[in-house]
Amino acid sequence: MTALALARKWRPKTFSELLGQDHVxxxxxxxxxxxxxxxxxxxxxxxxVGKTTIARIMAKALNCTGADGHGQMxxxxxxxxxxxxxxxxxxFVDYIEMDAASNRGVDEMVALLEKAAYxxxxxxxxxxxxxxxxxxxxxxxxxxxxxxxxxxxHVKFILATTDPQKIPVTVLSRCLQFNLKQMPVPxxxxxxxxxxxxxxxxxxxxxxxxxxxxxxxxxxxALSLTDQAIAYAAGPVTEAAVRTMLxxxxxxxxxxxxxxLQTKDGKTLTDIAEEMGLTSMSFSLALQDLASLxxxxxxxxxxxxxxxxxxxxxxxxxRLATLFTPEETQLYYQIAIxxxxxxxxxxxxQAGFAMALLRMLAFKPGGSGAVGTNPASPSSKAAxxxxxxxxSNTASPxxxxxxxxxxxxxxxxxxxxxxxxxLMKTLPLRGLVQQLAxxxxxxxxxxxxxxxxxxxxxxxxxxxxxxxIARLGExxxxxxxxxxxxxxxxxxxxxxxxxxxxxxYEQKKLNAEEQMAKDPFxxxxxxxxxxxxxxxxxxxx
Numbered sequence: 001m002t003a004l005a006l007a008r009k010w011r012p013k014t015f016s017e018l019l020g021q022d023h024v025x026x027x028x029x030x031x032x033x034x035x036x037x038x039x040x041x042x043x044x045x046x047x048x049v050g051k052t053t054i055a056r057i058m059a060k061a062l063n064c065t066g067a068d069g070h071g072q073m074x075x076x077x078x079x080x081x082x083x084x085x086x087x088x089x090x091x092f093v094d095y096i097e098m099d100a101a102s103n104r105g106v107d108e109m110v111a112l113l114e115k116a117a118y119x120x121x122x123x124x125x126x127x128x129x130x131x132x133x134x135x136x137x138x139x140x141x142x143x144x145x146x147x148x149x150x151x152x153x154h155v156k157f158i159l160a161t162t163d164p165q166k167i168p169v170t171v172l173s174r175c176l177q178f179n180l181k182q183m184p185v186p187x188x189x190x191x192x193x194x195x196x197x198x199x200x201x202x203x204x205x206x207x208x209x210x211x212x213x214x215x216x217x218x219x220x221x222a223l224s225l226t227d228q229a230i231a232y233a234a235g236p237v238t239e240a241a242v243r244t245m246l247x248x249x250x251x252x253x254x255x256x257x258x259x260x261l262q263t264k265d266g267k268t269l270t271d272i273a274e275e276m277g278l279t280s281m282s283f284s285l286a287l288q289d290l291a292s293l294x295x296x297x298x299x300x301x302x303x304x305x306x307x308x309x310x311x312x313x314x315x316x317x318x319r320l321a322t323l324f325t326p327e328e329t330q331l332y333y334q335i336a337i338x339x340x341x342x343x344x345x346x347x348x349x350q351a352g353f354a355m356a357l358l359r360m361l362a363f364k365p366g367g368s369g370a371v372g373t374n375p376a377s378p379s380s381k382a383a384x385x386x387x388x389x390x391x392s393n394t395a396s397p398x399x400x401x402x403x404x405x406x407x408x409x410x411x412x413x414x415x416x417x418x419x420x421x422x423l424m425k426t427l428p429l430r431g432l433v434q435q436l437a438x439x440x441x442x443x444x445x446x447x448x449x450x451x452x453x454x455x456x457x458x459x460x461x462x463x464x465x466x467x468x469i470a471r472l473g474e475x476x477x478x479x480x481x482x483x484x485x486x487x488x489x490x491x492x493x494x495x496x497x498x499x500x501x502x503x504x505y506e507q508k509k510l511n512a513e514e515q516m517a518k519d520p521f522x523x524x525x526x527x528x529x530x531x532x533x534x535x536x537x538x539x540x541x
Contacts, residue, residue, distance in 0.1 A: 005223075005224070005227055006199075006223040006224070007220045007224050012057070013060075013077075014077060014079070015029055015061075018050060018053065019219065020183045020187050020219070021049070021050055021054070021180050023178075023181075024054065024180060027178065028054070028061075030075075032061050032062075032074065032075040033074075033075050037062075039151050040148055040156070040158075040159065040174055040176065041058070041156075041157070041159070041175060041177075042159045042161070042164070042171075042176065042178070043159070043160045043161075043180055044160075044178070044179050044180065045162070045179060045181065045182070046162055046182055047162060047220070048217075048218030048219055048220030048222075049180045049182060049183060049217065049218060049219065050219070051131075051160040051180060052131060052160060054180075055097075055127075055158040055160060056087055056088070057077065059092070059095045059129070060077035060079075060083060060087050060088075061073065061074060061075055061077050062124060062125045062127060063087075063092075063124045063125060064081055064084055065081045065082070065083060066078050066080075066081060067081060082122070083123055083124075092123070093122070093123075094122065094123035094126045094127065095123075096112070096126070097131065098128065098129070098131065099131050099132065100130050100131060100133050100136045101131075101135045104135045104136050104140060105137055106137060106142075106143050109140040109143050109144055110143055112128065113143070113144060116128065116155050117152060120154055125154055126155050127157075128155065128156070128157050128158070129160070130157070130158070131160045132162065133159040133161050133167060133171075134162075134167050141167075141168050141170075141171055145171070148171065148174045148175075157175075159175060164177070164179075181217075182218070183215075183217050183219050183222070185209065185213060188208075188211075188212035188215060188219060188222045189209055191222075192212070192223075192226055193205070193208060195223070196208075196226070201230055201236075201237060202237070203237040204238050204239050207229070207237050207239040207241070207242040209312075210239060210246065211246075213292075214246050225246075233245075247281050247282040248282060248285050249286040249289050251289075251312065251313050251316075253272060253276065254286075254289060255313070255316050255320075256272055257290065257357060258294075258297075258324075260272070260357075261332065261357075261361060262320075262324065266358065266361055270354055270357075273350055273353050273354035273357060274350070276353070277350040283343060283349040283350060284340055286353060287339055287340045287353065287356060291333055294329055294333040294336060297317055297321050297329050298329045300317050300318065300321040301321045301326050301329060325534075327537075328365060330365075331365050335356060335359050335360050335363075336356065336360075339356035342355075342356070417442070418442075420441065421497050423479075424437040424440065427475045428475070429472070432465075435460075436463040436464060436468045436472060437472060438496065438497045438498045438501075439458050439460045439463055439498055440456045440458045440459075440493060440497065441456065441457050441458075441493030441494065441495050441496050442454070442455075443456055443457050443489040443491075450482055451482060451484070452480060452483070452484045452485070453485050454473070454476065454487075456488060457489045457490070457491050457492060457493040458488065458492070458493050458496070459492055459493045459496050459498075459499070464488050469487075469488060470486075472486060473485070508540035509538065509539065509540050511540070512539070513538045516533055516538050517533075
């Protein structure tokens with residue numbers, strides 16, 4: 001004999017058994033107890049949250065006659081009378097469920113409404129439940145408007161949909177609307193524990209947490225996944241079995257990823273991606289789980305008491321919350337959620353996942369790179385540009401934009417070597433040519449009456465295509481009004497425009513931090529209230 005699926009076997013049969021929808025249960029039970037019933041209800045919500053279940057309970061509540069056959073309408077159906085047992089069995093003649101996805105035309109709706117005019121066969125009310133009602137055609141909606149507004153006294157309508165935005169406002173205005181919530185993970189876990197205990201199936205709590213997260217708020221999906229896990233495990237339902245079945249990532253992988261990010265260990269990150277590829281894990285779910293963990297870390301950094309001791313990863317979250325700055329956590333979270341959409345564009349999902357991890361490694365809050373390969377990184381020793389610079393009394397003695405000769409002076413006396421940093425930032429460049437300009441350093445400048453001979457070096461040779469160099473030369477020609485012959489010299493640039501800008505920014509940041517530390521008002525706040533300036537939060541204006 002075929003076993004009944006858990007989602008069907010454990011479908012709630014009364015309002016008291018319904019989980020996670022207290023706001024709907026409260027309104028409906030009060031209406032039933034007080035006899036103040038509307039003629040049409042609309043239940044909205046994602047799949048598996050109880051729309052059809054509530055419709056069946058409502059049908060039983062409206063038509064229940066009690067165990068003795070003389071009962072009245074009630075918010076607690078007896079489950080024993082003819083109406084209750086036949087509705088549960090799906091064969092009650094006066095409860096009609098219609099799937100609007102397959103009966104969406106005006107002809108089907110007209111046929112249904114014609115039958116509504118006749119009195120119930122044996123029930124108190126004839127109840128019509130139209131599922132996925134948003135699938136009806138506009139003509140079908142129009143045909144039901146009058147009946148939906150003023151139905152016969154023996155008819156009740158229950159509409160259900162996962163997409164209420166597609167329902168005409170003329171229909172919405174004729175119904176009482178209830179929005180069903182997604183099931184929280186703890187509610188799903190608690191229910192699954194009760195179900196499996198009754199089914200005499202041993203399980204690990206963490207396995208049920210994984211199932212609950214994968215169900216994404218749907219109790220029906222959670223029960224279906226539990227059915228699948230029981231068959232897959234062929235014994236106790238363990239976390240390892242469930243993760244293998246779903247292709248989800250173990251929290252240990254996530255912790256290793258974050259530890260590698262903290263130590264700037266790119267090799268470990270790529271090794272983890274390869275190992276996950278060998279085990280056929282879902283990289284989309286991996287990014288989702290990583291974002292979920294980062295959300296908990298970010299919350300723990302702001303509200304430490306938010307970490308619950310019964311979380312398996314509670315101690316790791318506390319540890320990681322102290323290793324990353326809040327800005328880093330937010331950046332990693334943003335990269336994790338946006339990279340999920342990029343997986344479909346990557347050469348393959350493993351490459352997309354690996355690039356997401358390397359992107360986390362390559363960027364830091366504030367825009368400067370975290371690794372030495374980033375040309376804008378200030379990690380190398382700061383050095384002044386090759387040309388002579390003047391210092392300004394209002395800036396730091398390192399490098400300042402105001403400390404370099406202006407391009408106007410270079411133009412006025414074109415026999416002199418111009419300030420390449422200021423010149424490149426002045427030229428009206430866009431796109432790849434601008435990127436090339438910012439990654440260059442002037443190697444040679446020779447000015448003749450009719451021609452400028454310019455030799456440059458670059459930190460990013462991939463940008464220095466013949467076309468980009470030619471377009472940069474055209475910009476110089478327009479700027480100086482004479483022919484420009486530009487070529488790429490040997491060697492790599494060490495003082496590019498971008499690196500000089502990064503050095504300027506870092507010096508300004510140090511100056512700003514020093515000024516903040518000396519500020520009398522902040523010093524008073526520190527003394528009186530124990531205030532602290534968050535490390536790395538000061539930015540120059």
